[in-house]
Amino acid sequence: MDIRYRNNVTVTGPADGPVLLLAHGFGCDQNMWRLIAPTLAEGYRVVLFDYVGSGEADPSAWDERRYSSLEGYALDALEVCEELDLRDVTFVGHSVSAMVGVLAAAKAPQRISRLVMVAPSPRYIDDDGYRGGFSAEDIQELLESLESNYLGWSATMAPVIMANADRPELGRELTTSFCSTDPDMARVFARTTFLSDSRDDLKTVTVPTLILDCNQDVIAPREVGAYVHSAIPGSRLVTLKATGHCPQLSAPGATVEAVTEFLATAS
Template structure:
């Protein structure tokens, strides 16, 4: 997906601390026990590279990180693209996040007791597309490459977060991308995000699973490009 966008736009990719090739010595459990810590990282990257009028593309909980960063520095982030976003994973009165509180407790307990086993079981569910097992394996490999202690903190920060109120702070043009079928962020979530962010645009991709940037990269890139042309 990023290679397609890079043909027309400058694309800056980075790994959050605690994942990928980020410096593990930069990890601080207290800082990354809140999405605010990740939002601050985004702004530090923008400041270091002197980036302005940025379109922030965030997937899943990272979309909420973008919301927080845009509220802190609207002079840096001028547009948001939220790919399969979820402001809250736990069902509430009048809100369907996709999981009960008991589901999340069980998920976190499983992760903490056997991270590698959890990764092998969870990654294919997150990815979906059972007819393309190589995608699930790619995500499993990514999960397993993450330090288990850091992954536990990130998972707890992610699944216990509630950013619904933060959506109301968004004032920049926003694109919400959802998949036709997604067990992590059901269709009700996409509609909720669209209805809560004034003027936002919701596009349903002909894709399944929670990672359309991997399972349907061309369709995802085209939707983002269409948004950038008119936003």
């Protein structure tokens, strides 16, 4: 299988530059990085891709069993790395892809050497001594709404996830991204995302790690960023002056600054 075609891989920046692999979250595609990728590509080799079931990835490669767990998405990322023979990679994962990056680093430490976790959440459902931001009932209601009327759910939820009501074009962009995703594939990815519990996987992280959270984020509140930071020894936590769950769109300058400062000092 042509992995480059399957995952709609695009590569920019200097061929001999340090490699950044940018991985999008649920309901999105590589276009979510459009405001920061060109700046990063000035000094880094930036690799973008779409998970199967998202964006312009080959829909014929969809396998519900594979993509019913986060490991399936980690395999997509690692197969891109293998296809391009990428090593010493900084995996930049947004939202659920932050946890995909954790799995990828554990599976292939010879390829993934640093993690940047943008608005991560290892578990969305509250638990004893843990605040994920949602009750089990909240998530069940969210999934039922998504499964019964995906387009309606997208139009309602995307602006809430994006926030920044003073810039409604950002919410519209996320709505368009959600609505362009095949509903059946999106339902599987949604369940995989919102029912996941990756807290134990954080214990496997041994590479330099940057955690970026936002001042206000209804999907991954600041308690979650603090939890991830405490669970990964030696990690760095930077709280961006940003609102919403997609700082790469709402605060691209601050996001780039935090990432490049981390990469300049991470060993």
